[in-house]
Amino acid sequence: MYPAEFEYFSPRTIDEALALLSTWGEDAKILSGGQSLVPMMKLRIASPRCLIDINRIDSLSGLRVDEGRLVMGALCRHADVAASALVREHLPLMLDAVSQTADVQVRNRGTVAGSLAHADPAGDWPAALLALDTHLTVVSPRGQRTVALETFLVDAYTTDLAVDEIVTEVAVSLPRPPAGGAYVKFEKRAGDFAVASVGVQLTLEGDRCSDVAISLGALGAIPSRASAAEAELRDQPVTDERLDRAADLVREAAQPFEDTRGSVEYKRHLAGVLFTRAFAVAADRARGSRVSTLHL
Amino acid sequence: MRDDEPNVPEASVSRRAFLKGGAAATGALSSALLPETAEAQLPVATTPDARRTMVEMRVNGIPYRHEVPNHTTLLEFIRGDLKLTGAKAGCDRLQCGACTVIVNGRNIYSCTALAVEVSGAEVTTIEGLAKDNALHPLQQAFIEHSGYQCGFCTSGQILAAKAFLDRHPTPSEDDVRLAMSGNICRCSAYKRILESVMAASRAMPV
Ligand SMILES: Cc1cc2nc3c(=O)[nH]c(=O)nc-3n(C[C@H](O)[C@H](O)[C@H](O)COP(=O)(O)OP(=O)(O)OC[C@H]3O[C@@H](n4cnc5c(N)ncnc54)[C@H](O)[C@@H]3O)c2cc1C
Ligand code: FES
Ligand code: FES
Numbered sequence: 196m197y198p199a200e201f202e203y204f205s206p207r208t209i210d211e212a213l214a215l216l217s218t219w220g221e222d223a224k225i226l227s228g229g230q231s232l233v234p235m236m237k238l239r240i241a242s243p244r245c246l247i248d249i250n251r252i253d254s255l256s257g258l259r260v261d262e263g264r265l266v267m268g269a270l271c272r273h274a275d276v277a278a279s280a281l282v283r284e285h286l287p288l289m290l291d292a293v294s295q296t297a298d299v300q301v302r303n304r305g306t307v308a309g310s311l312a313h314a315d316p317a318g319d320w321p322a323a324l325l326a327l328d329t330h331l332t333v334v335s336p337r338g339q340r341t342v343a344l345e346t347f348l349v350d351a352y353t354t355d356l357a358v359d360e361i362v363t364e365v366a367v368s369l370p371r372p373p374a375g376g377a378y379v380k381f382e383k384r385a386g387d388f389a390v391a392s393v394g395v396q397l398t399l400e401g402d403r404c405s406d407v408a409i410s411l412g413a414l415g416a417i418p419s420r421a422s423a424a425e426a427e428l429r430d431q432p433v434t435d436e437r438l439d440r441a442a443d444l445v446r447e448a449a450q451p452f453e454d455t456r457g458s459v460e461y462k463r464h465l466a467g468v469l470f471t472r473a474f475a476v477a478a479d480r481a482r483g484s485r486v487s488t489l490h491l
Numbered sequence: 492m493r494d495d496e497p498n499v500p501e502a503s504v505s506r507r508a509f510l511k512g513g514a515a516a517t518g519a520l521s522s523a524l525l526p527e528t529a530e531a532q533l534p535v536a537t538t539p540d541a542r543r544t545m546v547e548m549r550v551n552g553i554p555y556r557h558e559v560p561n562h563t564t565l566l567e568f569i570r571g572d573l574k575l576t577g578a579k580a581g582c583d584r585l586q587c588g589a590c591t592v593i594v595n596g597r598n599i600y601s602c603t604a605l606a607v608e609v610s611g612a613e614v615t616t617i618e619g620l621a622k623d624n625a626l627h628p629l630q631q632a633f634i635e636h637s638g639y640q641c642g643f644c645t646s647g648q649i650l651a652a653k654a655f656l657d658r659h660p661t662p663s664e665d666d667v668r669l670a671m672s673g674n675i676c677r678c679s680a681y682k683r684i685l686e687s688v689m690a691a692s693r694a695m696p697v
């Protein structure tokens with residue numbers, strides 16, 4: 196299988212990339228990890244006339260900590276996140292997500308920013324990062340803007356990026372202790388996209404859940420937050436009854452569609468189950484335990 | 492694979508086209524929901540050369556320089572242009588791992604990387620593993636532990652294992668299972684592949 200023919204550019208700076216993007220407009224595509232775009236091109240679902248390969252823009256690589264935030268450049272690969280000691284220590288929810296995203300080969304090329312820009316309804320990064328305080332930095336010839344992930348994700352495979360814009364960074368606030376997070380994904384086989392997934396990030400003060408975010412993946416056209424369930428738990432003591440009510444509200448918030456991975460009823464049921472598991476692990480982690488979600 | 496038509500919230504349908512048939516099977520897309528694309532246009536070449544690029548890379552330590560059509564995959568470049576046929580075309584869509592090669596120390600699927608994308612990189616294929624007529628410890632271990640049956644997946648298995656062991660010299664069996672989940676073996680020699688990799692990890696200098 197070959198992609199259709201295209202012209203290829205490999206800019207060294209963001210300004211060069213932006214100039215190319217302005218010239219080519221809708222006919223151009225940004226290439227980062229290529230793990231979604233290249234297969235789409237081989238299947239001729241996408242046939243851009245021009246590819247702007249940003250892999251040689253050194254300033255976009257890697258991840259760093261800056262003012263209490265984890266900042267990932269647009270070229271930060273899934274594998275970079277998996278290898279980060281900082282992520283392991285402070286953002287176990289992200290480690291859960293990356294450990295279950297595709298396989299090593301895909302993780303070695305695919306990028307966090309590319310996953311968000313691709314906006315797959317079952318993508319793990321969009322769902323996982325929605326449970327955290329996540330912002331993207333976007334540049335265009337008109338300047339730079341910062342956009343919250345919630346605003347960035349518009350619809351299935353659709354973001355609020357304008358045709359001349361490039362994502363340069365994805366930043367996640369480091370949670371303040373005693374915080375804990377977990378991302379639990381249900382997949383049919385190793386490395387597949389989620390049937391459904393749930394992320395929980397919380398702060399526990401004694402037995403009181405002082406703050407909580409719950410994100411749902413593959414349970415709608417775009418990942419979403421289960422805000423009614425969050426309100427049920429926020430600033431309240433954690434009790435079994437309250438968790439049951441929250442699980443009901445999570446099921447209500449889920450808007451899955453039927454596909455080969457399962458029916459609406461099945462996925463909605465799964466949403467409640469995954470929420471309960473994710474909450475338990477997040478709470479354990481907030482209390483200092485290092486449990487894994489891989490075998491849940 | 493033929494997907495059932497999905498049930499989509501009505502408000503968002505206008506932004507999408509539905510895709511039936513095999514496309515959703517690549518892993519590129521999770522579902523049959525797709526963004527509406529511009530009419531499939533087969534681009535008209537502006538100048539003949541604009542669709543070709545000079546690619547330079549070191550493969551198994553040897554520098555190569557070749558002009559290729561931009562849409563050439565790394566796998567086609569390695570097999571077709573360089574005549575290194577150890578990397579196999581299995582699924583040609585990121586599902587099987589038979590095309591695995593190592594690029595700058597990382598194992599990747601060469602069937603879905605573009606040769607132009609990897610230009611400038613250091614590439615290792617199975618042909619580059621034996622040194623001075625001595626097999627690499629992984630190759631030796633695969634022979635001694637019968638880590639293959641038909642052998643079609645084997646070069647990919649060995650390269651995935653090499654990239655992993657180079658970073659994690661003393662892994663557990665579970666670590667190896669997870670690290671190699673991107674490499675499928677149709678003969679299902681998994682147990683012996685695992686034994687081979689564990690044996691090699693013990694034989695390789697840390
Ligand atoms: C076999 C397989 C299994 C997979 N399994 C999973 C899984 O379980 N979970 C999961 O979440 N994902 C999975 N994926 C998808 C994978 O995570 C991709 O890496 C990711 O979706 C896209 O990132 P990329 O860097 O490869 O982007 P690319 O493919 O390079 O680009 C994707 C899209 O985003 C645009 N884009 C990329 N970067 C930018 C930027 N900086 N600014 C603006 N636009 C940009 C591109 O133009 C393109 O439209 C899988 C992929 C494969 C092949
Ligand atoms: S041929 Fe590349 S993954 Fe199967
Ligand atoms: S040995 Fe035959 S496919 Fe693995």
